[in-house]
Amino acid sequence: GQQVMQIPQYQHVQEGEDFTTYCNSSTTLSNIQWYKQRPGGHPVFLIQLVKSGEVKKQKRLTFQFGEAKKNSSLHITATQTTDVGTYFCAETTTDSWGKLQFGAGTQVVVTP
Amino acid sequence: DTGVSQNPRHKITKRGQNVTFRCDPISEHNRLYWYRQTLGQGPEFLTYFQNEAQLEKSRLLSDRFSAERPKGSFSTLEIQRTEQGDSAMYLCASRGALSYEQYFGPGTRLTVT
Numbered sequence: 001g002q003q004v005m006q007i008p009q010y011q012h013v014q015e016g017e018d019f020t021t022y023c024n025s026s027t028t029l030s031n032i033q034w035y036k037q038r039p040g041g042h043p044v045f046l047i048q049l050v051k052s053g054e055v056k057k058q059k060r061l062t063f064q065f066g067e068a069k070k071n072s073s074l075h076i077t078a079t080q081t082t083d084v085g086t087y088f089c090a091e092t093t094t095d096s097w098g099k100l101q102f103g104a105g106t107q108v109v110v111t112p
Numbered sequence: 113d114t115g116v117s118q119n120p121r122h123k124i125t126k127r128g129q130n131v132t133f134r135c136d137p138i139s140e141h142n143r144l145y146w147y148r149q150t151l152g153q154g155p156e157f158l159t160y161f162q163n164e165a166q167l168e169k170s171r172l173l174s175d176r177f178s179a180e181r182p183k184g185s186f187s188t189l190e191i192q193r194t195e196q197g198d199s200a201m202y203l204c205a206s207r208g209a210l211s212y213e214q215y216f217g218p219g220t221r222l223t224v225t
Contacts, residue, residue, distance in 0.1 A: 033212070042203060042216040043155065088154045097168060098212060099145060102154030 003027070004091055006103035013079045014111050021106040023072040023089035031092045032065060032072045033100065038085040046074075048092075081110050115139075116217035118204050124223045125194055132190045133220045137206030144187050145214065146179055147203040148172070155203055161187060194224045 005024045013019045023032065031050050035043035047056055049065035049072060056063045062075040072089055086107045090100040115138040125131050137144050142163050147155035158177070160168045163184040173179075176194075181187040191198055201221050205214040 031212075033214075042218050043205075043214075044216070045213040048212050090154070092212065097160055097162075098143065098207060098214070099157045099160055099168065100147075100155070100214060101157065104152070105154050 003101050004089055004103040006106050011106055011108045017079055018077045020073055020075045021087055023103055025070050028069050029091050033090045033092055034074055035088045036085050079110055084110050116206055116215050118217040118220050122221050127224055128193055130192045132188055133202055135187045135204030141206035141208045143207040145205045146189050149201045196224045199224045
């Protein structure tokens with residue numbers, strides 16, 4: 001089963017507002033990757049986090065890895081309609097296998 | 113366009129029939145993954161190839177499922193004696209040796225009636 005839990009499951013956001021989605025685990029995570037899947041589309045890679053406390057930014061998106069490496073978050077500022085989709089976090093291992101174990105995702109709907 | 117292609121894009125089959133899906137990864141990628149995604153869930157790992165070697169299979173992959181990557185390029189996923197519970201989107205992803213980013217294909221949506 002899925003080892004990372006994502007909350008919330010659904011997020012309705014007014015255009016221009018900020019929101020945060022969370023990815024939690026009861027065990028220490030190796031690495032975390034975030035993917036975005038547009039409606040009817042396939043997952044697209046956004047970022048990988050490796051280090052404890054790591055923070056990475058991509059324009060309006062801020063990704064954070066918790067100090068204990070048991071949680072991660074994605075914060076989007078000034079939401080736009082192009083942000084619509086489902087955001088998944090996935091644990092991946094440091095070995096060469098690199099398989100992904102996805103959470104159930106946060107489905108984001110943006111209201112103009 | 114991520115460069116990973118999958119065929120067919122849609123497959124409707126009757127329960128008990130066999131189906132085969134094909135994945136063509138990005139040409140220089142030696143790592144290939146199969147995932148299955150059902151509505152409202154994240155993709156679930158099925159199996160992993162490094163070149164032609166199948167190095168890991170999930171417990172989700174019952175005996176009815178088999179995957180191959182005979183020449184280390186394209187891969188096929190076959191499901192024998194399909195069941196309604198096999199209805200899902202089957203996603204293929206590939207990754208290069210020096211990167212950690214997985215590139216997903218558009219998927220094959222299987223409907224078992």
